[in-house]
Amino acid sequence: MATxxxxxxxxxxxxxxxxxxxxxxxxxxxxxxxxxxxPARFVGKANLHDPDFVEKFSEKNFPECFRHYAELLDWDQxxxxxxxxxxxxFWKWFVxxxxxxxxxxxxxxxxxxxxxxxxxxxxxxxxxAAAVITYQELYKRVNEVAAMLTGFAGLKAGDxxxxxxxxxxxxxxxxxxxxxxxxxxxxxxxxxxxxxxxxRAADSGSRVLIYTDGYWRNGKWVDHKAAADxxxxxxxxxxxxxxxxxVWKRYGTRYSSETPMVMERDYFIxxxxxxxxxxxxxxxxxxxxxxxxxxxxxxxxxxxKGCQHRTGGYLAYVTGTxxxxxxxxxxxxxxxxxxxxxxxxxSYIVYGPLALGASSVLxxxxxxxxxxxxxxxxxxxxxxxxxxxxxxxxxMLRKAGADEPKKYSYRFKHMTTVGEPIEPEVWQWYHEVVxxxxxxxxxxxxxxxxxxxxxxxKPALDPxxxxxxxxxxxxxxxxxxxxxxxxxxxxxxxxxNICIRNPWPxxxxxxWGDPARFVSQYYKKYNKHPHSKDWRDWxxxxxxxxxxxxxxxxxxxxxxxxxxxxxxxxxGTKEVESACLTLPEVAEAAVVPAVDEVKGRVPVVYIxxxxxxxxxxxxxxxxxxxxxxxxxxxARPKTIHIVPDMPKTRSGKIMRxxxxxxxxxxxxxxxxTLANPDIVEQIRELVQGRAVLPVQEGPEDIKRFGQEx
Ligand code: WTA
Numbered sequence: 001m002a003t004x005x006x007x008x009x010x011x012x013x014x015x016x017x018x019x020x021x022x023x024x025x026x027x028x029x030x031x032x033x034x035x036x037x038x039p040a041r042f043v044g045k046a047n048l049h050d051p052d053f054v055e056k057f058s059e060k061n062f063p064e065c066f067r068h069y070a071e072l073l074d075w076d077q078x079x080x081x082x083x084x085x086x087x088x089x090f091w092k093w094f095v096x097x098x099x100x101x102x103x104x105x106x107x108x109x110x111x112x113x114x115x116x117x118x119x120x121x122x123x124x125x126x127x128x129a130a131a132v133i134t135y136q137e138l139y140k141r142v143n144e145v146a147a148m149l150t151g152f153a154g155l156k157a158g159d160x161x162x163x164x165x166x167x168x169x170x171x172x173x174x175x176x177x178x179x180x181x182x183x184x185x186x187x188x189x190x191x192x193x194x195x196x197x198x199x200r201a202a203d204s205g206s207r208v209l210i211y212t213d214g215y216w217r218n219g220k221w222v223d224h225k226a227a228a229d230x231x232x233x234x235x236x237x238x239x240x241x242x243x244x245x246x247v248w249k250r251y252g253t254r255y256s257s258e259t260p261m262v263m264e265r266d267y268f269i270x271x272x273x274x275x276x277x278x279x280x281x282x283x284x285x286x287x288x289x290x291x292x293x294x295x296x297x298x299x300x301x302x303x304x305k306g307c308q309h310r311t312g313g314y315l316a317y318v319t320g321t322x323x324x325x326x327x328x329x330x331x332x333x334x335x336x337x338x339x340x341x342x343x344x345x346x347s348y349i350v351y352g353p354l355a356l357g358a359s360s361v362l363x364x365x366x367x368x369x370x371x372x373x374x375x376x377x378x379x380x381x382x383x384x385x386x387x388x389x390x391x392x393x394x395x396m397l398r399k400a401g402a403d404e405p406k407k408y409s410y411r412f413k414h415m416t417t418v419g420e421p422i423e424p425e426v427w428q429w430y431h432e433v434v435x436x437x438x439x440x441x442x443x444x445x446x447x448x449x450x451x452x453x454x455x456x457x458k459p460a461l462d463p464x465x466x467x468x469x470x471x472x473x474x475x476x477x478x479x480x481x482x483x484x485x486x487x488x489x490x491x492x493x494x495x496x497n498i499c500i501r502n503p504w505p506x507x508x509x510x511x512w513g514d515p516a517r518f519v520s521q522y523y524k525k526y527n528k529h530p531h532s533k534d535w536r537d538w539x540x541x542x543x544x545x546x547x548x549x550x551x552x553x554x555x556x557x558x559x560x561x562x563x564x565x566x567x568x569x570x571x572g573t574k575e576v577e578s579a580c581l582t583l584p585e586v587a588e589a590a591v592v593p594a595v596d597e598v599k600g601r602v603p604v605v606y607i608x609x610x611x612x613x614x615x616x617x618x619x620x621x622x623x624x625x626x627x628x629x630x631x632x633x634x635a636r637p638k639t640i641h642i643v644p645d646m647p648k649t650r651s652g653k654i655m656r657x658x659x660x661x662x663x664x665x666x667x668x669x670x671x672x673t674l675a676n677p678d679i680v681e682q683i684r685e686l687v688q689g690r691a692v693l694p695v696q697e698g699p700e701d702i703k704r705f706g707q708e709x
Contacts, residue, residue, distance in 0.1 A: 032549050033424050035463035036431065038440040042413055046460030048324035054458065057474035059502075065475050066093070066505050069320030070312065073355065074108050075099045076285040079312070083503060089523045089538045090510060091503040092289050093313030100283035101292055101315050102180035105354035106142055107283065109135045113330075117359040120333070121169045122378055124216035124365025130382065133169055135357070138176075140278075145177035145269075147279035152272050153208050153244055157182025157284050160294065161208045162201040164227065166190035166215035167364045170248040170269075171340050172350045174210055179292060179311075182284040186294040186306065189341030190215065192632040194227030196304075198234025200296045204306055204512060205240060210269075212248045213257040218366045225257035228266070246272070288312025294512050295343050297448040298572030299521065300561045306512030307343075307448050314451050315351060317506030321452040321473060322352030325442055326386060327414050327459055335361035335379065336388035336416070342569065343448040344418055347506075348388060352452070367393055372401035379410035387434070388416035390568035391426060395598045398429045405434050412439040414459060418446070419568030420600045421556055427466035445469035445556045447542060448570070449522065451506025454478070454542075455554045468553045477501045479539065480548055485526060491550030495557055495700055498546035499526055499539040507540065545700055558601075558701030564591075565701075567599040571635055573656075576603055579630040580623055585613045588646050592660035593702055594638060601701075602638040604663045606683075608645055615642035639663075643683050650675045656706030662687050666698035 043049065057065040063083035070079070079097030086092075109116070119133040133141070149155045161183050165171040171187070178185040186204045188197045190212075201209060211228045214221055225247060232242045245266045249255055252270060261268070292314055294306040326348065328334055334353055338344035340362075353360040361382060367375045367389075375397065379387065394417065397404070415435050417427070422443060431441055441464050445455040455478070457463070457470035464470070472478050480488040480496040488496035511518040525541045532538070545557040559565060562573045573591040580589035587610045593601040605623060609615065620640040627635050647655045650673070661668040662684050671677045 032551075033466040033468070035465055036441075037463050038460050039438055041438070042327075042440045043460040045329075047327050047329065048458050049460050051461065054461065054474065059477055062475065062477075062502060066316065066320075069505065070094055070097070070316040072319045072323065073099060073104050073312075073316055079288060083535075085503075085533055085535050088533055088535065089503070089519060089540075090515070091507065091535070093310065093505045094288040094316070097288035097312050098285045099288065099312055099315070100180065100286055101311055101351065102142060102146075102176045103283040104315060104319075105176060105179075105351060106135060106139050109357040110139060113357050116357070118354060119169050119172060120359060120361045120382055122361060122363045122382075124219075124363075124369055126370060126374075131169065138173070141173050142176045142180060143280045144273055144276045144278070145173055146180040146281035147276040148269070148273055149177055149183060150181055150281060151276065152267075153246065155181065155183050155208060157286070157290070158184065160184045160186055160204040160206045161210060162186045162188060162197065162204060162206040162231075163210040164188045164190065164192070164194075164197040164224075164231065165210065165212050165248070165341075166217070166222075166224065167339055167362055168212060168215060168248070168250060169362060170212065172354075172362070174248075175293070175340075175346075175350060176354075180281055180283050182286050182290060184291045184293055186296065187341055187346070188296065189339060189632075189634075190224065191339075191341070191634050193629055194230025195234045195630050196632055197227060198231035199238065200304065200306070201231060201242065202235040202238035202240035203296075203303075204294055206235075207241065207243045209242055209245045210248070211245055212250055213255055214250055216365055218369050221256070223257050223259060225259040229259065229262070232265070286311045289509070291509065293346065295346060295448050297343075298563055298570045298575060300563070300572070301574055304572065304575065305514065305517065307508040308510050308512045309451055310509050313505030313507075315355060317452045317504065318347040318352035319355040321506075322348060322358075323356055325444065325453055325456050325459065325473065326352070326388070326416065327440075328353055328356050328358045328386060330357065332358065332386050332413075333361065333382055333384045334358050334386040334388070335363070335382070335384040337363060337367060337375065337393060338388070338390065338418070343451075344388075347452050348416075367397060368400060372397050373404045373407065376405045376408035376410060379412070380408040384410060385412055386414045387412050387439075388418070390419040391417055391422040392420065392567040392599050394422070394430050394434070395426055395600075397434075398426060399598060402429065402433065405436070411436065415439045415441050416444055417441065418444045420565050421558060422467060424466035431466075440464070443467075443469045445544075445554065447544075449508045450504075450542075451508065454500065455556070465551075465553055468549065468555045470554065471552050472554070475502075475504055478554065480546055481526060488548070490548045490552060493547065495545045495547045497525075497560060498542050498544050498554065498556070500542065501536065501539045503535050503538075503540075545704065558699070560701070560704055562706070564593040564601050564603055566601055566603060566634065569634055571603060573603065575631060576605065576627055576635055576637070579627045579635075580605060580607055582630070583619075583622055583626055585609050585619050586623070588654065590646060590654045590656050590659055591637070592656050592663055593705060594660075594663045595699065595702065596638070603635065604659075605637040605640045606643055606646065606659050607640065608643055641683070641687055643679075643686060645676060645679050647671070647677075647679050647683065648675050649673065657704075659683070660702050660705040661698070664698045664702050665693055665696050666702065667695045
């Protein structure tokens, strides 16, 4: 449709229209790639093959269309209202319904799949054998842990628990045990520091922390328990007492951490569990709207926010999208290489796949250990046929071992990419070499806040287009607006802010403890009628830039706020800046993204010093170690520039856009409005050297970085 309309616009008219583009709209110049058709072998067997089913999700059938997802679950009590819009934008889904998420992921599969692998754990050391946990075994272990959490830890429905654990089976077991008794879990990515964990634990009001003694990462043993003591101290500083730290041992009977256990606070779970052997715990029937978990993510302020996800809507949404977009079927072996500590792992390693009775692979380590053939050896050994990873991992595997996949005889039917835009040439390598030209690829765009996919091709029905996330998924109706709220049309080659016009069951309920911020961050921007109870007045603002091609495919350009996507992980620049500012030497700090060949973007730090301090390497080292301690290694800045002053507006605001342009050798744009324009050349010389390097055309997210909203 859009194509036809585009053709009707005379060239001259179109040119004029483009000239009127506001500053926030940025013209994009890339060419659209060619289509790839899904292989016939895939199409014949796909879960989503029926165009009539797609039609059921058209806007005229909203919101009832989402019954088709909810009906994939077992409910204790059926819902009476699919969508309640009484208190926008605090939507309620499947109101009146009752269910238990753990029951849906475990118990209900026993009748048919008792002996089927639920989780296949692959330890990082290649000499350690993979461990298979069947649905029966998972049922037993989850029941015992749930009994222990209820009995020993005294937890009950509605309480929050913070879980700071790496990729070992005890992590999903603990999450499911929480879900079984209605305890809201908050999993903190294992790579975050103890301080980062403590802040999140305090924010969520957790009294109990769950840890592991240690784990393997890139061939090194990480003594993880050390972080627990810091987490407890940090939480205490924030006013939250931690009563118990429950510690799993990576090697069952052997404690493998140097950190002493603290009497009457720290307990080995394996020891306590002895009292709960063989115990069963009834799954607590939860309201569909009861919170299932919190997932903290970076936003535009220094403090990460707890995205609160609901039980019924979330589980229905991830189950539906895992079934139709991941195409998980009974005989498949599914491997998502993400970490459970991020939303991808929650939705598409644990809840979605297990609700479908899948066999889900859990890999402890990094893909390049001991060499870049590792993922393909795992795939070959376990017979993985559905593979799910990020562009950063794909870039790294391609760079370090472009021919490696050819040495192994695995066969993927389906592959996913998630988390960042993927360059067409990287996509092509994924398709031809990793997928051996036989696998269908879905590029899934979504966010921690959204619970599950928002844009993706329907694997058997839509052609793939490298670099493009594709059309919206079932029941999602997006729109792109410019800053003034004018619609940016399909095929205009102009970027704008992508929004979702309608609510959907996977969207977060609220920000834990901060409902006002939930409204202001995601809904205020394009809401014209704050008192309206009509969902049409409450579009969801995703804070991503996007362009819509004439064929209805969305290409996501990246964040338009102060968030940098580093290796597919969200990093709030304000979080890093706050960490820098804790140093007594630092007067001002600004963090900007720089393009990186493998990680997509990396943080670069600019600091100016307080009077009396001289620029020294020791200060740079201190900045790095402070960022690592306060946030974690993933936030480690690539470079620290100590500058004499920051480029500032007359009102004293640091112009991060100018620094981002310098770090990426892009045009710094208009700097005449600065209070100190001369500083720009000084900083440029400091960063790039004396020679004047040619400027280059940078990516859209960096062009817009730090612009006033
Ligand atoms: C980015 C990860 C391009 C986007 C599931 C979004 C993507 C942020 C894609 C969310 C994709 C995610 N193509 N960009 N397929 N998927 N993003 O919350 O900028 O960790 O806003 O959720 O990642 O990151 P988050």
